[in-house]
Amino acid sequence: xxxxxxxxxxxxxxxxxxxRSLFILFGMPIAQIMLFGFAITNEINNVDxxxxxxxxxxxTEAIINKISASTYFSINEVITKESDIETIFKKGKIKAVxxxxxxxxxxxxxxxxxxxQIITDATDxxxxxxxxxxxxxxxxxxxxxxxxxxxxxxxxIPQTRMVYNRELKSVYMFVPGVMxxxxxxxxxxxxSISITREKELGTMExxxxxxxxxxxxxVGKVFPYIFLSIINAVVIVMLxxxxxxxxxxxxxxxxxxxxxxxxxxxxALGILISTISATQQTAMMISLMGLMLPVILxxxxxxxxxxxxxxxxIISNIIxxxxxxxxxxxxxxxxxxxxxxxxxxxxxxxxTVFFIALSVKKYKIRLE
Amino acid sequence: MNKNKVIQVxxxxxxxxxxxxxxxxTFNVEKGEIFGFLGANGAxxxxxxxxxxxxxxxxxxxxxxxxxxxxxxxEDIKKSIGYMSQKFALYDxxxxxxxxxxxxxxxxxxxxxxxxxSKVLIEELGxxxxxxxxxxxxPLGWKQKLxxxxxxxxxxxxxxxxxxxxxxxPITRRQFWEMIYKAAHNGTTVFVTTHYMDExxxxxxxxxxxxxxxxxxxxxxxxxxxxxxDNMNDVFLKLARE
Numbered sequence: 001x002x003x004x005x006x007x008x009x010x011x012x013x014x015x016x017x018x019x020r021s022l023f024i025l026f027g028m029p030i031a032q033i034m035l036f037g038f039a040i041t042n043e044i045n046n047v048d049x050x051x052x053x054x055x056x057x058x059x060t061e062a063i064i065n066k067i068s069a070s071t072y073f074s075i076n077e078v079i080t081k082e083s084d085i086e087t088i089f090k091k092g093k094i095k096a097v098x099x100x101x102x103x104x105x106x107x108x109x110x111x112x113x114x115x116x117q118i119i120t121d122a123t124d125x126x127x128x129x130x131x132x133x134x135x136x137x138x139x140x141x142x143x144x145x146x147x148x149x150x151x152x153x154x155x156x157i158p159q160t161r162m163v164y165n166r167e168l169k170s171v172y173m174f175v176p177g178v179m180x181x182x183x184x185x186x187x188x189x190x191x192s193i194s195i196t197r198e199k200e201l202g203t204m205e206x207x208x209x210x211x212x213x214x215x216x217x218x219v220g221k222v223f224p225y226i227f228l229s230i231i232n233a234v235v236i237v238m239l240x241x242x243x244x245x246x247x248x249x250x251x252x253x254x255x256x257x258x259x260x261x262x263x264x265x266x267x268a269l270g271i272l273i274s275t276i277s278a279t280q281q282t283a284m285m286i287s288l289m290g291l292m293l294p295v296i297l298x299x300x301x302x303x304x305x306x307x308x309x310x311x312x313x314i315i316s317n318i319i320x321x322x323x324x325x326x327x328x329x330x331x332x333x334x335x336x337x338x339x340x341x342x343x344x345x346x347x348x349x350x351x352t353v354f355f356i357a358l359s360v361k362k363y364k365i366r367l368e
Numbered sequence: 369m370n371k372n373k374v375i376q377v378x379x380x381x382x383x384x385x386x387x388x389x390x391x392x393x394t395f396n397v398e399k400g401e402i403f404g405f406l407g408a409n410g411a412x413x414x415x416x417x418x419x420x421x422x423x424x425x426x427x428x429x430x431x432x433x434x435x436x437x438x439x440x441x442x443e444d445i446k447k448s449i450g451y452m453s454q455k456f457a458l459y460d461x462x463x464x465x466x467x468x469x470x471x472x473x474x475x476x477x478x479x480x481x482x483x484x485x486s487k488v489l490i491e492e493l494g495x496x497x498x499x500x501x502x503x504x505x506x507p508l509g510w511k512q513k514l515x516x517x518x519x520x521x522x523x524x525x526x527x528x529x530x531x532x533x534x535x536x537x538p539i540t541r542r543q544f545w546e547m548i549y550k551a552a553h554n555g556t557t558v559f560v561t562t563h564y565m566d567e568x569x570x571x572x573x574x575x576x577x578x579x580x581x582x583x584x585x586x587x588x589x590x591x592x593x594x595x596x597x598d599n600m601n602d603v604f605l606k607l608a609r610e
Contacts, residue, residue, distance in 0.1 A: 006473030010462065017461045017502075202455030209421050209451040210474045211443065 003212060007220035014194065015224060021190060029182045029232050033239050036174035044130050048076040049096040050088055057105035066142055067098070072134050089121050096120045096131050175240040176328040177301030179233060180321045183259065184295050186229045187266035188273065189287035195221050195274035196283040218363065222267050229263045249335025255328065261348055262324045268355035275362040295321040323348045372399050374526055374557045375420065380429035382415050389415040391580035392429065397559060402552050404568045405561045407577030408608055413561050414530065416577070421528055422446050434525045450519035450527040454534055456511050458518065460504030464495055467503055468518060475522035489517050509540030516547055520556065527551065529560040533567065545570050565601040574600070576607050583607050
C-alpha cells in the first residue's frame with residue numbers, strides 16, 4: 001500500500017509539472033463548456049434584418065412593429081429598391097430581408113392574400129432556417145389577430161410544446177455531450193499517453209523489473225486519472241448549474257455512479273490503446289481518431305442518430321459514449337431514475353467488462 | 369546449490385519462432401564478481417539478460433538468480449536485484465530527491481531508510497546543490513551515476529547493468545567504473561553488458577556471445593593469451609569474424 005501511494009504521488013508530480021497535460025485536464029473542460037454554452041448556440045437573438053417596403057401602409061407597419069417588438073430581431077436598415085438586397089447581404093451584417101409587395105394592404109383586403117417575401121442569408125443554413133421559422137410564427141400570430149372575428153369552419157391550430165428543455169437552450173444539449181468528450185479525453189487519451197510515455201522513456205522496464213506487480217503499475221498509472229476525471233465531471237456539472245442555470249433534474253448520486261462507470265470504461269480503452277502503441281504520438285493519434293471522432297460524430301451529441309444512414313446508426317451502437325449520452329441526458333434533463341436507463345447502463349457495464357478483459361489480456365506482462 | 373554462485377545458468381534458451389535468440393547458454397557468476405557480458409548487437413545478450421531479471425520467460429533450460437528459479441520465482445528475483453537499462457531511466461520531471469524517494473519506495477524501503485540513504489547517496493555523488501533540481505537539468509554523466517546509485521539503493525545481491533556507459537565521456541566512464549568496483553568490493557555482484565572493449569578489461573571475467581551462443585568465457589588475461597592478442601578488442605574481432 002505504501003508503495004502504491006508513492007507511485008501515485010509520482011504520477012501527480014508528472015501531471016502537475018507538465019503544462020500541456022494540466023491544460024488538457026483543467027483548461028479544456030472549462031473552455032469547452034464556455035464555448036458550447038456561449039458561442040455555439042442554436043438560438044437566435046437580436047438578429048439584424050432589413051425591410052424593403054413597397055407599399056408602406058397600415059398593415060405593413062403593423063407587421064414591422066410586431067417583428068421589431070420581438071427580442072429575436074432588430075430592424076437595422078430600411079432599403080428602397082430590390083437591387084439593394086444583394087448589396088446589404090454582401091456586407092454580411094443583415095441576415096434576412098423582408099420584402100413587402102406593392103399594395104400589400106389593398107391586396108390583403110380585396111383579394112384575401114398578399115405576398116411577403118422573406119429572404120434569408122443561407123450561408124449559415126441552420127440560422128437561416130430558424131430565422132424564417134420565427135418570422136413565420138410572428139406572421140401567423142398576426143393573421144390570427146386579423147381573423148379574430150371571422151369564424152373559419154375548420155381550423156387546425158398546431159400547438160408545439162417543447163418538453164425537458166422548454167427554453168430550447170442549446171447549452172442543455174451540449175453539457176452532456178461536452179462531459180462525455182472530456183471524460184473520454186482525460187480518461188482514455190491521457191492514460192494511454194502516460195503509459196506509453198513510460199515505455200518510450202524506458203522507465204516501464206525499470207518498473208517491471210522492480211518488485212511492483214504489473215497490475216500495480218497499471219492501477220497506479222490509472223488511479224490519478226480516475227480522480228481527475230471525477231473532479232472534471234464535478235466542475236462541468238457545477239459550471240452548468242451555476243453559470244448556465246441548467247438544473248440537474250435527476251439524482252446526483254446516480255449521475256456520479258454512471259459517470260464513474262463511463263470513466264472506467266474509457267480508462268480500459270486507454271490501457272488497451274497503450275498496449276498496442278509504442279510511442280506517445282501513436283497513442284495520441286489512435287485516441288483522437290479512434291475515440292474522439294466517433295464520440296463527437298456518432299454519439300448523438302451533435303448529430304441526431306435517428307437521422308443518420310442505417311449503417312452509421314448500427315455502428316453508433318458499439319460506441320460507449322452513445323449510451324452514456326443517453327444516460328446522462330436522461331438524468332440531467334428528464335430526471336429519470338435507474339428504472340428508465342437500466343438497459344443503457346447494462347450495455348455500458350457489459351462494454352466496460354469487455355474492454356477491461358481485453359486490455360488485461362493484451363497487456364504484456366513480460367516486455368518481449 | 370553453491371552459495372557462492374549467485375547466478376547459475378544451464379542450457380538456457382529463448383526461441384522466437386524458429387529463431388534461437390539465445391541458444392543453450394551455460395555459465396555461472398560468483399558472489400562479488402564483476403562479470404562482463406559481451407557480444408555484438410543482436411548477439412542475444414539483452415534477451416539473455418531479460419530472462420535473468422525476470423521479465424522474459426525462457427523457452428527451455430535452467431537458471432537461478434540469487435538462489436531463485438527464473439521460471440517459478442521471478443518475483444523473488446526482482447527483490448534481490450538492481451537493474452539499470454541502456455536507456456537512461458530516471459524521471460526527468462522529478463527532482464533528484466523525488467527520484468530516490470520513489471525508487472526507494474517501490475523497493476519497499478521505509479521512510480527512515482530512504483531518508484538516510486538519500487543523504488549518503490547525495491553526499492557521495494556531490495549532488496548537494498542540485499538535490500532539489502529536476503533530474504532533466506543534470507548532465508548525462510551525473511544522471512548515469514545517479515541512476516546506478518538508485519539501482520543499488522535497496523542493497524541488491526546482484527546489479528544488472530545494460531550498457532551503462534553509452535554516450536558518456538571518458539572521465540565519467542572512469543568514475544563510473546570506480547563506483548562499480550566499490551559496489552563489487554562491498555559484496556554486490558555486478559553483471560554488466562558493454563560495447564567498450566577497454567571496459568571489458570576491467571571485468572573479473574567476460575563472456576562473449578556470438579549468434580546466441582557463448583563462444584568464450586574466461587578472465588580477460590586468459591582470453592588474450594588464448595587468442596594470442598594484446599587487447600580485448602582483438603579478441604572480440606577474432607571471435608566475431610569466425
